[in-house]
Amino acid sequence: MNTVISVSGLRKSYGSTAAVNGVDLEIKKGEIFALLGPNGAGKTTTVEILEGFRDRDSGDVRVLDFDPATKGHAGQLWRDRLGIVLQSTLDAGDLTVYESVSHFAHYYDSPKDAREVIELVGLTEKSDALGRTLSGGQRRRLDVALGIIGNPELIFLDEPTTGFDPEARRAFWALIKKLRDEGATILLTTHYLDEAEALADRVAVINKGQIIEVSTPDQLGGRANSLATITWREGDVLRSERSAHPTDFVKKLSEKFTGEIPELSVKRASLEDIYLEMIGGTHE
Amino acid sequence: MSKSTGKSPTAISIGIQRGKLEIKQFMRQRESVVFTMLFPLILLAIFGSVFSNSIAEGVTFSQYFVAGMIASGLVNTGFQQLAIMIPMERDFGTLKRLRGTPMPASSYFIGKAILVTLSMLIQVALLLAAGVAFFGVNLPTTAEKWLLLAALLVLGSACSTVLGIAFSNVPKSGRGASAVVSPVVIVLQFFSGVFFIFTDLPQWMQQVAAVFPLKWMTQGARSVFLPDSFATREVAGNWETGRTFAIIAAWLVLGLLWAVRSFKWERD
Known part of the structure; x- marks a missing residue:
C-alpha cells in the first residue's frame, strides 16, 4: 500500500457555514506532508476528520486503508497504527515523563521502548521530572513521545513548534525527519512557512475549505519561475x-x-x- | 503492514493500569486528598461537638450523623470527585488525547471506578475510626449487618460513580465545575437527613429527597449503624431495606444510560 491517506470530495458544514468544501488529498507512504492555511481555513476540521475525531458530511476518506468514521473495536485496531500529537495539552502534570510514556505504552499492541522514545525526543535528563515542571518546549517533546510510543505508521502533528525558540525548533525538526527516516508518514499542520519549507516533501495550501494547491515547497505558486x-x-x-x-x-x-x-x-x-x-x- | 498480535492489551488490563495511574496522580494532589478525606472528619468533629444530645433511647445525634456522613462519603468520593475531575481533564486535553489512542473507553471508566473504590474505602474507614473513637458509634455485631454494609458500599459507590461520570457533562468548564457540583451535593445532604434528623424535616423536603439516592443511602447506613429499635422512628416505621436497594439500583441503571449517551471527550 503506497497511499497512506486518500481523501476525495470531503465536505463538512457547521450550520450553514461550510468549513470543508470539497477537499481532495493524496498522501504517500514515507512523506512529510504539510497542510498550510490561515485560521478558519478548514485545516483543523480536515485533520480531525482524518484522525476520527469528527464525522464528515460527505466524501470518501481512507486513512491507512480504513474509514476513520468507523466506530467500535475496528477503530481501536486502527488507532493502534496511528500517532496523534494534538495542540498543546496540560495534562499529567503530576506524573513524571517516564511514568506517562511507559503508561501510554500499555495501550498499544507493539509499542516502542519507553526509555528509547524518551531518548529520541531528548528528554532523558527529564525522565524523572514531573510534567508540570517542564518548559513549553520540553512539554511538546513529551507530547510527541506520547504520540510515537505506539510505533505508529502515520503521525499527525498539529502546530508542533508553536512557542519554541529557534534552537529548539531546529532540534525538533531534526526529530521529525528522524521519525520519517524510520519509516513513518507524517501529516503536519502549521502556519509557520519556514517550518513547511524546512520539513515538508509536499505542501498543500488550504483556504476557505478548499485546497488551492498541492506542490513541493520550492515549486509552490510557481515560485521557481516567479x-x-x-x-x-x-x-x-x-x-x-x-x-x-x-x-x-x-x-x-x-x-x-x-x-x-x-x-x-x-x-x-x-x-x-x-x-x-x-x-x-x-x-x- | 499488520503488526504482531502477540499479547494484545485487553480493556480490563488497560483499565487496571489506568486505575494505578489515577491513584498515583490522586495521591500526588495533596490539596485534593486533604479536602476529600479530611473535610468530612472536620464536619463530624463540629456536628458531634455541637449536637451531643440523645435523639432516642441509646442513640446520640453523632451516631445518627456518622451514618449520614458515611452515606455522604459515597457521594463525595464518587459523584462529587468525578463530576469535578472529569471536566478538568476535558479542559486539559487529557480526554481528547486518550481518545486518539487505542485505549478502549471502558478502560478509562474502569480506572475511575478503581480510584473511587479506593478513596471510598479510605473515607469510610476514617469516618468509622473517628466515629468509634470519639462519638460512641457501635460497629455492626452480626454478619448480616456487615454484609448489608458491604452491599450498600458496593451498590452505592457504583451508583455514585456512574452519576458522577454522567454529571461531568453539566459543568461548562473545569474551573467552574466545583461551583456547579458542590452546591448540588450540599443541598442534597441537607434534604436527605445528613445534617438533620430526616423525619424532622418539612414534609415536602422529605418527598423531594426521596426521589434521589442519597436519602436512601443514609437510611441504609442507619440500618447498619443504629439499633433496630430506631427503625420505628423512620418514615415508614421500618428500614425499608428492599426499597432502599431498589431505588439505588434504579439510579445506577439510569446513571449508566445517561453517562453512556452523554459522555464527551472534548469540550464543545
Whole structure:
C-alpha cells in the first residue's frame, strides 16, 4: 500500500457555514506532508476528520486503508497504527515523563521502548521530572513521545513548534525527519512557512475549505519561475526592477557601473510572499 | 503492514493500569486528598461537638450523623470527585488525547471506578475510626449487618460513580465545575437527613429527597449503624431495606444510560 491517506470530495458544514468544501488529498507512504492555511481555513476540521475525531458530511476518506468514521473495536485496531500529537495539552502534570510514556505504552499492541522514545525526543535528563515542571518546549517533546510510543505508521502533528525558540525548533525538526527516516508518514499542520519549507516533501495550501494547491515547497505558486526583484542604488535613489532573467539583468547593470553595483540584491519571492498572495492576504 | 498480535492489551488490563495511574496522580494532589478525606472528619468533629444530645433511647445525634456522613462519603468520593475531575481533564486535553489512542473507553471508566473504590474505602474507614473513637458509634455485631454494609458500599459507590461520570457533562468548564457540583451535593445532604434528623424535616423536603439516592443511602447506613429499635422512628416505621436497594439500583441503571449517551471527550 503506497497511499497512506486518500481523501476525495470531503465536505463538512457547521450550520450553514461550510468549513470543508470539497477537499481532495493524496498522501504517500514515507512523506512529510504539510497542510498550510490561515485560521478558519478548514485545516483543523480536515485533520480531525482524518484522525476520527469528527464525522464528515460527505466524501470518501481512507486513512491507512480504513474509514476513520468507523466506530467500535475496528477503530481501536486502527488507532493502534496511528500517532496523534494534538495542540498543546496540560495534562499529567503530576506524573513524571517516564511514568506517562511507559503508561501510554500499555495501550498499544507493539509499542516502542519507553526509555528509547524518551531518548529520541531528548528528554532523558527529564525522565524523572514531573510534567508540570517542564518548559513549553520540553512539554511538546513529551507530547510527541506520547504520540510515537505506539510505533505508529502515520503521525499527525498539529502546530508542533508553536512557542519554541529557534534552537529548539531546529532540534525538533531534526526529530521529525528522524521519525520519517524510520519509516513513518507524517501529516503536519502549521502556519509557520519556514517550518513547511524546512520539513515538508509536499505542501498543500488550504483556504476557505478548499485546497488551492498541492506542490513541493520550492515549486509552490510557481515560485521557481516567479520574477526576481533586483534592487540597487543609483545616486540618491534606491531602484528596483522585476525580471524573469535576473542574471542577464545584473550583467547589463554591471556594464553601467565600474566595479561594485551599490547595494545590489536579487531576491526571489519567499514562500511567505507566495503563500500570502495565494490566500489573498497582504504583506505586512 | 499488520503488526504482531502477540499479547494484545485487553480493556480490563488497560483499565487496571489506568486505575494505578489515577491513584498515583490522586495521591500526588495533596490539596485534593486533604479536602476529600479530611473535610468530612472536620464536619463530624463540629456536628458531634455541637449536637451531643440523645435523639432516642441509646442513640446520640453523632451516631445518627456518622451514618449520614458515611452515606455522604459515597457521594463525595464518587459523584462529587468525578463530576469535578472529569471536566478538568476535558479542559486539559487529557480526554481528547486518550481518545486518539487505542485505549478502549471502558478502560478509562474502569480506572475511575478503581480510584473511587479506593478513596471510598479510605473515607469510610476514617469516618468509622473517628466515629468509634470519639462519638460512641457501635460497629455492626452480626454478619448480616456487615454484609448489608458491604452491599450498600458496593451498590452505592457504583451508583455514585456512574452519576458522577454522567454529571461531568453539566459543568461548562473545569474551573467552574466545583461551583456547579458542590452546591448540588450540599443541598442534597441537607434534604436527605445528613445534617438533620430526616423525619424532622418539612414534609415536602422529605418527598423531594426521596426521589434521589442519597436519602436512601443514609437510611441504609442507619440500618447498619443504629439499633433496630430506631427503625420505628423512620418514615415508614421500618428500614425499608428492599426499597432502599431498589431505588439505588434504579439510579445506577439510569446513571449508566445517561453517562453512556452523554459522555464527551472534548469540550464543545
